[in-house]
Each structure stands twice: as C-alpha cells, then as structure tokens.
Amino acid sequence: MRSIISIFLLVVIAWGMITVLQEIPFGSSETRVGQRYIDQGREETGAANIVTSVVLNYRGFDTLGEITVLFVAAIGLGAVLSTNRKKKKREIESASLVLYTGCRFLFPLILLFGAYIFIHGHLTPGGGFQGGAIVASAFVLVYLGCRGRRISETGSKAVESLGGLIFIGIGLAGLAVGGRYFLSNFLPKGELNTLFSAGVIPILYIAIGFKVGSELAGVIDHLIEDSE
Amino acid sequence: MNGFGTIITGIGVLFLFLGNLGVLRLPDVYNRIQAGTKCTTLGAFLAILGIGILEPSWFWKACLIALFVMATNPISSHAIARASNKIGVPLCHKTVVDQTKDFKKDRKT
Amino acid sequence: MPEVKYKTIHRMRSFAYLFFILFISWLALTSSFQWQELSIGVFISFALSLVLHKNYLALGFPPLSIKRLVFIIIYMIMLFKEIVVANIDVAYRVIHPKMPIKPGIVLIKTGLKQDIAKMILANSITLTPGTFTLDILGDTLLIHWINVQSQKTDETTKMIGERFEKYLRVIFAE
Amino acid sequence: MDIQGVIHFMQNYTYYIGAFGLIFIGLFIMLVKRNLIKVILGLSILETGVNLFLVSVGYISKGTAPIFSNASIEGKSMVDPVPQALVLTAIVIGVAVLALALSLAVRLYQHYGTLDLRQIREQRW
Amino acid sequence: MSGTIIFIYLAFIGAGIFLCLLRMLKGPTASDRAVAVDTITTTVVALLVFLGFVFKRYVYLDVALVYSLLAFVGLVAIARFLEKGI
Amino acid sequence: MNDFGLFLNGINPVLFIVVPLGFAFGIPLLGMISKKIVKWVPVFVYSFVLVGALSNIPDVLDKPIIIQIGGFVPPFGINLVAGPVGILFSALIAFAGLMVSIYAVVYIKEGPEVRYHILYLLLLTGAMGVVLTGDIFNLFVFFEILCISSYTLVGYFGNKSGIESAVKYLIQGAIGSSLLLIGIGLLYGLFGTLNMADLARQISSADPVTVFIPMALMITGLGVEAALFPLNAWLPDAHSSAPSSISAILSGIAIEVGLYAVIRILFTIFGISDFIMFFVFLGVLTLLIGEMCAFSQNNIKRMLAYSSIGQIGLMVFAFAIATSHAVAGGLFQMISHTLGKGLLFMAAGYMIIRSGSMKTASFEGMGKRMPLTCVAFTIGAFSIVGLPPFIGFPSKFLIIQSALAKGTVLFTILTGLVLMGTVIEGAYFFRIVQVIYFKKGNGDSERNEAPIAALIPMFLFTAVIIIIGIYPKFVLGILDSAASELLNQIDYIRSVLG
Amino acid sequence: MSLELLLAAAFGGSLLTYLLGKISSGLRDGFAVFVSVILVAMIAGLYGKIGAVTSYYHFMGLELTLRISPLSWFFAMAVSTLGALSVIFSLSYMRDRERTDFYYLMMLLINASMLGIVFSGDLVSFFIFWEMMSWSTFLLISYNRGSALAAGMKYIVFSIIGSMAMLIGMLSLYAVYQTVNIYMLSNLVSSASPGYLLFLLIVFGTAFAIKNAIMPLHTWLPDAYAEAPSPFTAVLSGMLTRMGVYGFLMIMYVIIGSVQTLNMGYGLLKFNYILAWLGAVTIVIPTFIAMLQNDAKKLLAWHGIGQGGYMVLGIAYGTNLGLAGGIFHTLNHAIYIVLLFMSVAAVQYRTGGERDLNSMGGLIKKMPIAFIGALFGISGLIGLPLTNGFVSKWLIYKTLILNGSPFLAFTALIGTWGTILSVYKFLHNLFLGQLPEKYKDIKKSPVNMQIPIVILSLTILLFGILPGLPLKVINSIIASFGFKSLNVTLWGIVSETGSLNTINLFAAILTGCVIIWLILKTGPKSVSASQENTYAAGASIPEGKYHYTVDFYNPFYRMIKPYLKDFMDIFYFKLAGWTQTLCNIVRKTYTGYVGHYVTYIVLFLAVLIFMQLKWSLW
Ligand code: NA
Numbered sequence A: 001m002r003s004i005i006s007i008f009l010l011v012v013i014a015w016g017m018i019t020v021l022q023e024i025p026f027g028s029s030e031t032r033v034g035q036r037y038i039d040q041g042r043e044e045t046g047a048a049n050i051v052t053s054v055v056l057n058y059r060g061f062d063t064l065g066e067i068t069v070l071f072v073a074a075i076g077l078g079a080v081l082s083t084n085r086k087k088k089k090r091e092i093e094s095a096s097l098v099l100y101t102g103c104r105f106l107f108p109l110i111l112l113f114g115a116y117i118f119i120h121g122h123l124t125p126g127g128g129f130q131g132g133a134i135v136a137s138a139f140v141l142v143y144l145g146c147r148g149r150r151i152s153e154t155g156s157k158a159v160e161s162l163g164g165l166i167f168i169g170i171g172l173a174g175l176a177v178g179g180r181y182f183l184s185n186f187l188p189k190g191e192l193n194t195l196f197s198a199g200v201i202p203i204l205y206i207a208i209g210f211k212v213g214s215e216l217a218g219v220i221d222h223l224i225e226d227s228e
Numbered sequence B: 001m002n003g004f005g006t007i008i009t010g011i012g013v014l015f016l017f018l019g020n021l022g023v024l025r026l027p028d029v030y031n032r033i034q035a036g037t038k039c040t041t042l043g044a045f046l047a048i049l050g051i052g053i054l055e056p057s058w059f060w061k062a063c064l065i066a067l068f069v070m071a072t073n074p075i076s077s078h079a080i081a082r083a084s085n086k087i088g089v090p091l092c093h094k095t096v097v098d099q100t101k102d103f104k105k106d107r108k109t
Numbered sequence C: 001m002p003e004v005k006y007k008t009i010h011r012m013r014s015f016a017y018l019f020f021i022l023f024i025s026w027l028a029l030t031s032s033f034q035w036q037e038l039s040i041g042v043f044i045s046f047a048l049s050l051v052l053h054k055n056y057l058a059l060g061f062p063p064l065s066i067k068r069l070v071f072i073i074i075y076m077i078m079l080f081k082e083i084v085v086a087n088i089d090v091a092y093r094v095i096h097p098k099m100p101i102k103p104g105i106v107l108i109k110t111g112l113k114q115d116i117a118k119m120i121l122a123n124s125i126t127l128t129p130g131t132f133t134l135d136i137l138g139d140t141l142l143i144h145w146i147n148v149q150s151q152k153t154d155e156t157t158k159m160i161g162e163r164f165e166k167y168l169r170v171i172f173a174e
Numbered sequence D: 001m002d003i004q005g006v007i008h009f010m011q012n013y014t015y016y017i018g019a020f021g022l023i024f025i026g027l028f029i030m031l032v033k034r035n036l037i038k039v040i041l042g043l044s045i046l047e048t049g050v051n052l053f054l055v056s057v058g059y060i061s062k063g064t065a066p067i068f069s070n071a072s073i074e075g076k077s078m079v080d081p082v083p084q085a086l087v088l089t090a091i092v093i094g095v096a097v098l099a100l101a102l103s104l105a106v107r108l109y110q111h112y113g114t115l116d117l118r119q120i121r122e123q124r125w
Numbered sequence E: 001m002s003g004t005i006i007f008i009y010l011a012f013i014g015a016g017i018f019l020c021l022l023r024m025l026k027g028p029t030a031s032d033r034a035v036a037v038d039t040i041t042t043t044v045v046a047l048l049v050f051l052g053f054v055f056k057r058y059v060y061l062d063v064a065l066v067y068s069l070l071a072f073v074g075l076v077a078i079a080r081f082l083e084k085g086i
Numbered sequence F: 001m002n003d004f005g006l007f008l009n010g011i012n013p014v015l016f017i018v019v020p021l022g023f024a025f026g027i028p029l030l031g032m033i034s035k036k037i038v039k040w041v042p043v044f045v046y047s048f049v050l051v052g053a054l055s056n057i058p059d060v061l062d063k064p065i066i067i068q069i070g071g072f073v074p075p076f077g078i079n080l081v082a083g084p085v086g087i088l089f090s091a092l093i094a095f096a097g098l099m100v101s102i103y104a105v106v107y108i109k110e111g112p113e114v115r116y117h118i119l120y121l122l123l124l125t126g127a128m129g130v131v132l133t134g135d136i137f138n139l140f141v142f143f144e145i146l147c148i149s150s151y152t153l154v155g156y157f158g159n160k161s162g163i164e165s166a167v168k169y170l171i172q173g174a175i176g177s178s179l180l181l182i183g184i185g186l187l188y189g190l191f192g193t194l195n196m197a198d199l200a201r202q203i204s205s206a207d208p209v210t211v212f213i214p215m216a217l218m219i220t221g222l223g224v225e226a227a228l229f230p231l232n233a234w235l236p237d238a239h240s241s242a243p244s245s246i247s248a249i250l251s252g253i254a255i256e257v258g259l260y261a262v263i264r265i266l267f268t269i270f271g272i273s274d275f276i277m278f279f280v281f282l283g284v285l286t287l288l289i290g291e292m293c294a295f296s297q298n299n300i301k302r303m304l305a306y307s308s309i310g311q312i313g314l315m316v317f318a319f320a321i322a323t324s325h326a327v328a329g330g331l332f333q334m335i336s337h338t339l340g341k342g343l344l345f346m347a348a349g350y351m352i353i354r355s356g357s358m359k360t361a362s363f364e365g366m367g368k369r370m371p372l373t374c375v376a377f378t379i380g381a382f383s384i385v386g387l388p389p390f391i392g393f394p395s396k397f398l399i400i401q402s403a404l405a406k407g408t409v410l411f412t413i414l415t416g417l418v419l420m421g422t423v424i425e426g427a428y429f430f431r432i433v434q435v436i437y438f439k440k441g442n443g444d445s446e447r448n449e450a451p452i453a454a455l456i457p458m459f460l461f462t463a464v465i466i467i468i469g470i471y472p473k474f475v476l477g478i479l480d481s482a483a484s485e486l487l488n489q490i491d492y493i494r495s496v497l498g
Numbered sequence G: 001m002s003l004e005l006l007l008a009a010a011f012g013g014s015l016l017t018y019l020l021g022k023i024s025s026g027l028r029d030g031f032a033v034f035v036s037v038i039l040v041a042m043i044a045g046l047y048g049k050i051g052a053v054t055s056y057y058h059f060m061g062l063e064l065t066l067r068i069s070p071l072s073w074f075f076a077m078a079v080s081t082l083g084a085l086s087v088i089f090s091l092s093y094m095r096d097r098e099r100t101d102f103y104y105l106m107m108l109l110i111n112a113s114m115l116g117i118v119f120s121g122d123l124v125s126f127f128i129f130w131e132m133m134s135w136s137t138f139l140l141i142s143y144n145r146g147s148a149l150a151a152g153m154k155y156i157v158f159s160i161i162g163s164m165a166m167l168i169g170m171l172s173l174y175a176v177y178q179t180v181n182i183y184m185l186s187n188l189v190s191s192a193s194p195g196y197l198l199f200l201l202i203v204f205g206t207a208f209a210i211k212n213a214i215m216p217l218h219t220w221l222p223d224a225y226a227e228a229p230s231p232f233t234a235v236l237s238g239m240l241t242r243m244g245v246y247g248f249l250m251i252m253y254v255i256i257g258s259v260q261t262l263n264m265g266y267g268l269l270k271f272n273y274i275l276a277w278l279g280a281v282t283i284v285i286p287t288f289i290a291m292l293q294n295d296a297k298k299l300l301a302w303h304g305i306g307q308g309g310y311m312v313l314g315i316a317y318g319t320n321l322g323l324a325g326g327i328f329h330t331l332n333h334a335i336y337i338v339l340l341f342m343s344v345a346a347v348q349y350r351t352g353g354e355r356d357l358n359s360m361g362g363l364i365k366k367m368p369i370a371f372i373g374a375l376f377g378i379s380g381l382i383g384l385p386l387t388n389g390f391v392s393k394w395l396i397y398k399t400l401i402l403n404g405s406p407f408l409a410f411t412a413l414i415g416t417w418g419t420i421l422s423v424y425k426f427l428h429n430l431f432l433g434q435l436p437e438k439y440k441d442i443k444k445s446p447v448n449m450q451i452p453i454v455i456l457s458l459t460i461l462l463f464g465i466l467p468g469l470p471l472k473v474i475n476s477i478i479a480s481f482g483f484k485s486l487n488v489t490l491w492g493i494v495s496e497t498g499s500l501n502t503i504n505l506f507a508a509i510l511t512g513c514v515i516i517w518l519i520l521k522t523g524p525k526s527v528s529a530s531q532e533n534t535y536a537a538g539a540s541i542p543e544g545k546y547h548y549t550v551d552f553y554n555p556f557y558r559m560i561k562p563y564l565k566d567f568m569d570i571f572y573f574k575l576a577g578w579t580q581t582l583c584n585i586v587r588k589t590y591t592g593y594v595g596h597y598v599t600y601i602v603l604f605l606a607v608l609i610f611m612q613l614k615w616s617l618w
C-alpha cells in the first residue's frame, strides 16, 4: 500500500519534472555565465583548469562554505561518537605481514601523489578536495594495515585548523591589501599552464588539501575506532 | 613503434579478458583469485605500458601507473585471499590438501 | 613491534631510499623538467622523506652495492619471465574445457628476515605460476597451489619459494 | 503529453532519465524502507542522482572538459564549468551528510539495538 | 591504432568486465564478490588509460591513477572487514 | 559603491561570516592552549558581529551594500547583499547568538565542549551566510552548514532522544536539501545563472508553468527547515531533545532563517508580489496545528517547540498577505519570536536542570526556587502570547492589522482563526505560569537560582522584549525598509546588477 | 494635573509598593494605602477638567491619547475609591500570608489598569490596559492555589477570547478609518453600513459581555469570584467586571452612537432588544442558581452575575432613564457587593477561611460590624427603599414599564424576588441562628476592616437617600451620549411620567417604623435565649441540625434543580474536552515514524506540482 502511494506521488513529481526538463534541452545548455568563465577565465584567474578557477575564484565563497561543511561534519561526527562512553576492546585480527609492509611502503608515495593532485589543481582535473581525499586514503591504508597506529588527533586537528585559517587569511588579505575584495586573486597570475600560476589558487588548494585530508582521515578514524 | 605499442596493448587486453574469464569459470575463491590476480596484473601492466609506448609523452606516467598496479594488485588480492582463508571459505571438491590447520597451529605458538 | 635503536646510518639509508623513490615518482607524475616542477618536487620529496623515513626503517632496506644491483636486475627479469609463464599457465587452465586443476593449500618455509624481503617473496609467489600466498607468519607461508605436486614442507619450499629466495637472500643479506 | 512526446523525450534526454531515475529510486527507498541503513543508502542514491543531474545540465554536445591543458584546445566546445564546480561542492556536502548519518546510525543502534525505524519512535506526538 | 582495433580492444575489456559482473552477482560468498570487484577495478584502470588514449586527454592518466589507488584502499578495507580486522 | 575594504562607514558585512568562520577554524588550536578560552570565543565573536551589524544600519537604510566576493561583477561572481533585510537578520542573529553564547558559557558543562562551541559558531555562520548572500547556490551551501551543524547539535548529549531526533532531523533535512538542489539545478539549466538578481530579471519573462516546478522544489526543500506544515515533523523532536541553548537558537534563528529563504525566493527571485492564497492557508494551518499540538503537551520543551510551529504559521500568514505592512509584521514577528522563544528556552533550560525533568508538573513551586528565571519565563510566555507591553504585542498587532486591512470577509475569518490559535496558545502558556507560581512544589523549595551568566542573557532578552514592546519605533524603521526590499523586486535587481 | 501623571503614579506606585515590600512590610502597607488614597484625591481633583485630552505616546504610528469624559471620571472615581477601600481592608486580611508583595503589586496594578482603561482616548490604549488588567487579574485569581488554578484558567481563556475579538474589531476599525481615536471614530463610524456596525457590535460586544458575565458567557465568574482572595474578589466583582459595562457604553453610545445602535436590526430583532433580553435572562437564572449555593462567596458571585443583568438591561434599553438606571446600578452594585464581600472576608478572616454557609451561624454578636455591613449590603442588593439599589432599580423598572416592555419588567421583578429569597439564607446562615461550638471565642474584625465596611454601609444609605449626588454626574454622562437630560434633584428625579422623591419615601418609611415599633412595644415581651443554648424542648439537637437552613430551600431546590444546572458551564467543559480530543487527534500526525515524515515531504511537493499542472494556480 505504501509502495503504491509512494509510486503515485513520485509519478506526479516526475510529470512535473518532464514538463520543465523539456525546456532544458540536453547537450545545449544555457551557459551565459559559464561561457564567460571559459572565455575570460584564463586572463582573469590565470588557471588553465576553468573548473578550478570557478571553484576557487568566481565561486570561491562556495568553496569556503564547502570546506566548512566538511569541517562541520568532521567536528560533528566526533561530537556524536565521542559521547560514547562504553567502549569495549574487541578482538581484532592483525593484518598480514604483506599488507603491513606494503602499506608502510606505499604510504609516502600516496601522500606524494595527493600532494601532486592538490598542487596541480589549476592545471589538471585535480584539486584540494581530490588531493585531500587521496591523502586521507593514505591514512586509511595505514590504519588498515597497521592497526593501532591511529593518526595523531592533535596533529590532524592542528593541520585542519591551519588549513582553514590559511584559506580565510588569504581571503582577508585580498580584502585588506589586494583588490579590496574578500578572496580576490591578488597575487600575480603567472604564465598559463605553469606550476607557479593562477595567483592564490594553488595556495588555496594546498590549504584545502591539507584540511580535507586531515578531516577525512579524522572522520574515518572516528568511524572505525569509536563505532563499536 | 606504433605497431609494437598496439601489440603490447593487445596482449594486455587479452590477458585482462582471460583473467576475468577465470574469475567467472574457476571453481572456488582461491582458484579464482589466482587467475584474477595473475592475469589482470600482467594484463593491466602491459596494456598501460602499451599506451605509454603509443603516446611517448605519456610514457613515464604510464610506467608509474603500471608499476603501481603491479605493486598493489598482489597485496589487495592477498588480503582478500587471506580473509577468505581465515573465515573459512570452503575449498572446492577437487582440492587435494589443506594444511591451514598446521599453519594455525604454528600461528598459536 | 619492538622498539629498535636504529643507527644513524640506517636512518640515512632509509631517508635516501625514500627520497629517491619519491622524487622518481614525482618526475614520472609531472613528466616535466620545468624548474618550477622540479623544485617543488625536490621540496616535497625532501619534506616527506624527512617526516616519514621512520616508516621505511622497519622495512629493512639493504645497503646498496653493485652486486645487489645486478641481482636485483636479474631478479626482475626472472620474475617477469615467471609472470608471463604464470599467465600462460592460467590461461591454459581457464580456457581448457575440463579445467585441469588439482588445487590445495600447503606450507612453505623461508629464511628471509626483513619485512620487505618477505613481502617481495610473497608477492612474487602470488604472481607466478600456480601459487598464491594466502598468509604469512614468521618464517612460514601458507600457499594456495593450483596444481599440488607435493605436500611435504621441505619439498614445497624448494619447488615454490627457493627460486626467488636465492636471489632475495643475496639482495637482502645483512 | 502524448506517447510521441514521451518517446521523443526518452530519446533525447537519456541522461536526465538516468539522473532522475536515480533520484526517484532514492526517494522511493526512503519512502518505503524501514531499515535506517537502507534509508541512508537511499539518500546516497538520491544525492548521486542529483549530482548526475547537475553535471548533465551543463553538458554541451561533444564538449570536453574545460581545461586548457595545452595550446591546441579551443574554448568553443567546452562543457559548462559551473555545474562541475557545483557538483564538486554537492559531492562534498553529500559525503559530509553521509558520514554524519552513519555515525548517528551507529549511536542509534547502541541505544535501541535495532535500526528498524518503525521501532525507533520514542519521540512522537 | 585504427578504429577497428580500438573497438576490438574495448569489446574485450567490456566483455571481461561483464564476466566479472556475472561473478559478482553469482557470489556465492562475499569473498567471491570481493575477488570479482578486485578484478574489475584492475581492468577499469587499464580501461581508463586506454580511453585517455582514445580521447587524447592526458588528464585521464591522473584519473586512472587516482582510481587505482582508491580501489586498492577500498579492497583492502573490504578484505580487512571480511576477516574482522576493523 | 562596490569598492571598499574592511571598513567603510560600518564594518564590512563579509566579516560577519568570515570572522566567526575563522574563529571556528581556529578553536581547535585555541583548545590546545586552554579549554577555558574556547567558551568565550563565541561571546567575543558575536559581540563583534553585533557591533558590526548595528554599525551598518544607517547605511543600508539609504541603499543596500553590495559586496562582491573576489571582485567579480555580479552575476559573474558571488555577491553579498547587505540590504535592510540582511542587516536586520544579521543583527538578530548576532544578538541572539551573543546572548545564547553567554548562556552556554555556564550551561554547557558536559560532553565534547570544544566541539560544541565550534558547531555553535558554524551554525550561526550558516545562518548569517543564508541571510546575506545574493547567490542561490551559495545560499544552499550556507544552508547546509546551518542544517548539518544543527543535526549534530541536536544529538549533542548523545542520549537516546537526542540521537533519535538527530537522525530523523537529518533524514528529513537531507531530503529537503536534495530537493532544493534539484530546484537550483533546474533554474541553472533554464537560465544559466545562479545570481538571485540575475535570475529574478530573467524569470519575469519566462513561462510561469515552467518556472513553477523549480520553485515548488525549492519551497519544499526550504520548507523543511522553515517548518511549514506538514514538513515540520522533525521540529518538535529536535527542539525538545537538543541542549536548551541550541533549542533557543534553533527556534529563534534556524527556522526563521529557513523562512527567510522561502520568502526571499518567493518575493525576490520569483517576484510574487500579490498575496499568495496557498500560503495564507498554509500559514493558518501551520499555526493551528502547532498550537493544538502544543496544547496537549506536558513536556515543556516539546510544548515550546510546537509553539514555535504555531509562530512560524503566523509569520507565513503575514508574509503571504504580502503587503508592505504585513511583511513588516512578519519580520517583526520573527524578531519577537526569536527573543521570546529564546528567552523561554533559556529559562526552561535551567528550570529543567533544577527540577531534573522536562515534565511541566515538575515545575511546581519553581517560582519560589528560582524567582528571577521564572519571571523571565513568564515574560517570555506573555510576549509570545502577544500581551502588552511586551514585544509580541506590537508584532501581532501589525500582522492582524494588515490582515484586516485586506478588508475581505475571508481574511476576517482567517484572522479569527489565527486569533483562535492565540487563545489556545494563551491557555497553555498561562497553565504553565500557574504551575510555576501557584502550585506548591513537593520536595525542597530552597532558593536555587540559575547562575549569573545564565541570568544576564535572560535579563537582556527581557529588557529588549519590554523596551521594543513599549517603543516599537526602534525597529519599525528598518522593518519598513526591509519589507520594501523584499517586495520590490525591481529595486533589488537594480541595486545588485546596476 | 495631567492624566499621564495620574497613570504614572498609579503604575509607578504599584511597582514601588512591590519594591518597598522587599524592604519592610509595614512600609509597603503604608505606601499602598497612601498611593490608593492619593489616587482617589487626584481623580476627585480631575472633576473640573472633563474633556481634557492628552496625547502621550506614539505607538506603531498611532497617536495614543488619554481623555477625561464624564463617563470615565465617574468610573475612575468608583474604581479608585473602591480600590482604596479594598487596599485598606486587605491590610489585616493579607497579613501573614505568603507573597504579600505580589498581592499588593497586582492589586494596585489592576487598579491602575482599570484607570487606564477608563481614561483611554483611543482603542489601542484601551486594549493595552485591558490586556494588562486581564493578565494581572489572572495572576491574582490563581493566587490561592488549589482549585483557584482552574478558576484562573477559565478566566484567562475567556478573557483572551474576548480580547481577541476586541482586537479584530479595533484593527478593523483602524483598517477602515485609519484612526483608533475613540472620539474621531465616533464621528466617522456613524456613516458606516449597518452590516459593519453589527460586526463591530458583535466583536466588541463579545469582549464586553465576557467581562460583564452576560449569559451565556458568564461561566468564568462564579469560580473566579469564589477562588480569588476576598478583598480582591470585592474589586473583581465591584469594578473589574463592570469594565464590561463601561465597554458597552463606549462602543454603543460613544463610538457607534445612540442613533445607529438603537436602530440596528428590525422589529424584535433589534440589537439592543436582544441585548436587553440577554440582560434579563442574566438577571433571572443566576439569581435562582445563587439560591442553591452553600458557599458564601459563590452565592454572592452568582448575584454578581444577576445584578450585571440589570445594568445591561438598563443600558441596552437605550432611554435616558434606562441608561441612568444602568449606570447608577453599576455604581450601586459596586458599593454593596464590595461591602458584602468584605463582610464575608471579615468572617473568613476570623473563621480561618470558612466559606460554607451551612457550617456557620450566629455571628451577629461576635462580629456586629460585619453583620451591619452584610445587612446593609443585602438591603442594597434587594433594593430596599432608602438604599441605593432601590433607586437604580426603580429607574430601570420605570423605563421598562414606561416603554411598554412588561415582560422585561416582569423578569426583572422575578429576579428581585429570587434575590430576596437567597440573601435571607445568606444573612441568616452567617449571622443568625445558633453559633457553632468552634466559633465560641471568635473575635471582632480588626479596625482596618471595620472602617471600609462602615464607610460603604453609610454610602449605601447616603446614595439611597440622596441619589441626586451621583445622578447629577450620571446625567452629564447620558447627556454626553446625546440623550435628553433628566431632571435631577438632590432627592431624586422629576419627570412627566412620575417622579422619585426619596424624602417622601424616607418620611413614609419612618412613619411605618414608628407604628410597628409602637405595636411591638405594646405586645408581650419575647424571651431572649443565649446563642449557646442549644436545647430544644429538653432534647439535645445533633450538631448537624443546628441550622434549619441546612436544607433551607430543599423542596424548592428539588423542583427547579434540573433546570438550573449551569448548562453553559457544562457545555464549555464539553467544548474544552472536545478541543482536547481534537488536539490529541491532530497531534497524532507526528507519528514518530520517519517513513511517514518522508511521505509528508514528498506529498507536499506532489500536491504543489499537481495543483499547478492541473489548475495553474500561479
Ligand atoms: Na589481483
């Protein structure tokens, strides 16, 4: 019965969706704003990856919000799980030597790779979030391979904080000294498609990378450790 | 060079396919994982390397990916196999010997 | 894991290994010799090595020598050959309508000490014909063998492990 | 809307159908499933559908990724970068919500010993 | 590389992935499915590189690398979960 | 006009968002130095924001401040619109935030305190972002910050009811967010822009049937947080299970901000300038259902939560009338509800602590035990009911006046229904007041007042409730210009896009 | 002396009293008396300033004003005087009670609010003061705890309903005429359509009928009167309830105006006839219910309702005589009912709060002053000649008969008959008959209780003999409503159709008394028995039978009881029950199962979309 009602309701909604989707032809979208980004993004922001220029310059404020959302989730998850008082020690199978050794071997490599991704965010499809996710996965791997080696909470918190503060600091620097706008790209734009280009974007992405990496690692750590 | 790359890639693709087929056909987890790991590792390695040869500017990066696959694939497969062994996923009826017990005895001491 | 007092030489060695691996990877990743990329690469590799070389200490990398390098190269060639053979072997078994297999799980022993050496051995076994490392503990490896030819540990050790171990012993000798 | 229209729509809007298919599947799961984990999965599917939809909104026929990775690339045939940026944000938000939901589910299970939402209704009326 | 060859290669890869999907559906144990996923991911890494070649987009290599890395971590997690290591 | 740094005449409104955010990011570092500092951070931050918001009032009454983020001309970058509405809400958020943070200094004693203060800052930052932004997707992002931090804070104590409520809140809120996002996606697909002014400009020439679907999605999505009936099922659970300081913010800020988003979208983006019958009915329905549910509650916080639903209904009713007086009345009602309900929750928080129960019956004899808190509670209750000389009176007055100014029989009847809701509301609030003062408590009747740090914000709330109740002039000026900002779509477009 | 200052003194005085109470109770008591007496003086001093208007505040763009009209001065005088007397009376009554500071605060606040109400020159001020009065009254009714809480709830719910009705009326007036000034409205409203005027009369009428406890909106009153602290009950019954009369006068004769009001409707369905009939019903039924009460305060409370009926009857009738009667009766009622409640309070004070008529008796010797108060009070209540009640009732009867409404007159007379029956029980059971054992050592009431009782008793006589004093003021009130003024003399009223001269009455009654005294003097002497002497022909009477009034009206009671149940009260209780049930049903919407909640969300969206696609609402 509930299914039938649900399906009926969804059909009504689908009907409405079809009506409006007919006005949004697939494959030829209305890209007035987007087209401007493509046309002028390189000059205005110096980033070869236009998505990055949108993410960190044109819509940088969204990204500030976005890292905040992640921060909220990380903090909130910690709060939810930390109230768990009755932690039991479980019998845990230790990882095999192969995994253990492999993880230790790969760990620095993955970190390097993460760093590569977030440093090249303005040149390649990477970016702070992707790089951060990779950094976090490195920690997850260590965690899986070497149980008991939890990430240092203090360290991750400090990195997390500093990442956020750097982002905001750069934004405020833009407001105070740069173009008089919050988050304005006040550093020299450099030559397109070189590492040192796009002004503040790489710096922001590095901050985001660190922040996201430590946050995701913390989230996963909490989820594994505190959820018995 | 182009032809060489194409052939290498082709061999890789072939092995990939065989590995996948093995996973489907072989009787139990352990046999499947044998086929899966060996063939896909080599298959992916060759396929990626072949592409690297076809696009010389990509070569080093392709090498890196290939090596990464080469390094990680046995580890992940090993982890899965070990888990299967630990939780006692049954062996197929063709199995002739299982010395896991002896190993466990060792493990205890 | 027992805390071991590592000598400075060990530290420097693992630092060097790590830096080398990282920097080579960076070069491969960027595939570029622009000074910006190189300098950043050096910087990151250096920083990561500085922080993480402890990770590599416990793995037991051997000191580098010409002999070892030669053996490494030989080992790699041998391994590659084995892998190709292994693949053909598997392909044969998979494609064959009757699936000629005689699987079983056996034990082998190893004389290797370092973690990294054991790992390389285990992975090599995994990638080579008919064998697969299920587990490893101390000097014992649990092997799934697709075509069991012996059940005695000395024999299995010879048949499965020895062909790799003889090189690895040299490479990782103290 | 007649049958012809529907067929035309099906032909031309496959991506939308996929995206909204996921959205409706997610909603349906959330509507009828009683297990919290399933509901969270439904939410995840719903969010995936939304993200797909966002990306497909910005698609341009035969467009490529908006990255000027070398000089030969033209700005003409690039897809709209804005939805991609939006999706990036949406994904991160989705992950955040998902993680939080799971952690709450863990705690809820500790309190109730069940994840059946019909039985978890002390808070009502 | 001609279009035909590309098509053949893609067909083989696609067929392989399809076979593994069958195994994933059939099971019968969780380990079997994990093995199937393991094989699929490796195949997909190769597929991604191959597609990058087809579309002439260098960036696909990065995607492949990220994918292989995340797949590896994911599989290890599955394995550890199966043996109750987490 | 678009070009200024940290300070112009007032403090740059972007700092209302950025400074709290910066401190929230920095708290973990501060927490390593000293945990005692942490709880004072929100107090400090919101003092600053309050000063900032107030310092901008003279300017925005003249013309709205448009702040471009990153220096891109709208619609090509995100911009903040600090008009009368934005500054009004900023001031409200800052004031309530400041007061509740003072309260929380002593109230929050157990649990992961450092995290509490971070999440608290973030919650308010989300609210602040929603009310200031001029970009629809940016609104979504800040809305998510607001929502996610409130999910967490609802479950802050980690007890059974808290977690259950948080889960339910999260599920409903997440569906709402997804619907909102679909709506935004459709709008982007239709118009290729996300700037609210730009959207508004283009929508006026679009086909209304097409535009309706995204509007419906967005209204439904935001309606969940705005607690429109029947989207508000999370509210009584969440508000009653959260720590009282958070209940005060959820009731006082969060749902108001949700409603703000609804009306901003309706009025500014979709340019609905005539009264909206659907929402008139919805408002009355929400009001009646809220009050009726509250009527038969014996859990004090649940009662207050349902009362919030009723109040939201009243605001929806006011906004749906959509005359400048009515909208001003709705905004006024928001202010009075924030103050009144905030006060009630804060007072109830310590009454619950002292009595050890949320049951209204356990408050017998409270008037003796904590006289000051009880006076505050009583004044809050009277204000919510709309008795003079408290702030609830002028706000209700303005709404009823503008409803009757419609001059139709239908509106007279609807007004009658609204006032019937007030009768029910009065009944249950007066019942509580009786319990507090005129029932002998069993057990100890030792005087055991709330701590001074909790009394200070209560006192200040009370003072503002009375002062504005007597001198509504203080806020009427900004309310009028806020109402005209909301109703005048053309001016909004012009001020943003030039 | 301006009105703002007066109100500031009233409100400020109440707060200051409260604060002084925190220092010393003596200081507080003294200051309370001081404030209330000063207010009387101040208002008396305002007599000459009738017509003065002050604009004191701007609220929400509205000009708030205060204004002295003859009507407001009249009511203010009554309010402040009775308030002062109640405060004096309270001094000992409230001693040693808890929360005395609170009591005085509320008492003075209520007085201040009432002054605010009558001096309001605009409806907003009126409403604000009205609301303040309502909630402070609520707090004071609930003061006694226990069953007082239910009484308080009943009161406040009715009150809010009334206020909300008034709010609608007021704001609709504002919406139409852009002003809330009563005197500006009185010029504007006269041109409104009859339908709108009827709407105004209904909404305002609801508010005032509730406050004045006109049937069927009376049910809050008996409980509230009975449960409130007795000195406050006096105020409640004497003045606070009569704010309803003030309100009726304001809306009917000031704002809408006599011409429109009296022409509202057709034939028998005229508004004022209906109101008059409601008044008549309110006279009869409560009076008979009063007869059945065994609780002294409830008995008086029901009379309070009944007497309210006379006032409404008088003012609704809409002639100069009737209006004069109604207004005068308001004052008279205030005086004697305050007196009666004070007498009861004095008894309560000494008996420890006893209100049950059946457990008391014979207090005449012990508490003579209280007895005198009660005696004068019931005389006024019945309307015996030479008491004030006689004059006002006479005016009302006169106008009913003169204008050809014999039925109404008859019902009013039935009411008086019922009153006589019931107050006899009251007087007898309290003061006459046997004195119960436990009250053997009872003391006289304290001096500060005696003073107000004596003053009020004398006032009853004064206004009974010299009705011209208040009637002169009342005359100016009805003149201000546009009615023809009465020909008032100090001793009464002279008119073409019959005149009232209390001097003649006084002489006649005096003569009669002398004759009766002479007859009794010549007859046999009666033997006076001690009150404690409980023998009856040698047999001892069981304690429960001391009173033959225990079942005083038993046969009668059995006869009319089925008809005298307070049907409305029962109905309201049912209504409350239904409301509660409805609320509980509505509450079930929130089932606790998230699946339902998700359905609500999807349903909402689907309904929105469906409505638009199907009917194109936008
Ligand atoms: Na493998």
Ligand code: NA
Pocket: B072, B073, B076, E038, E039, E041, E042, E071, E072
């Ligand atoms: Na793999």
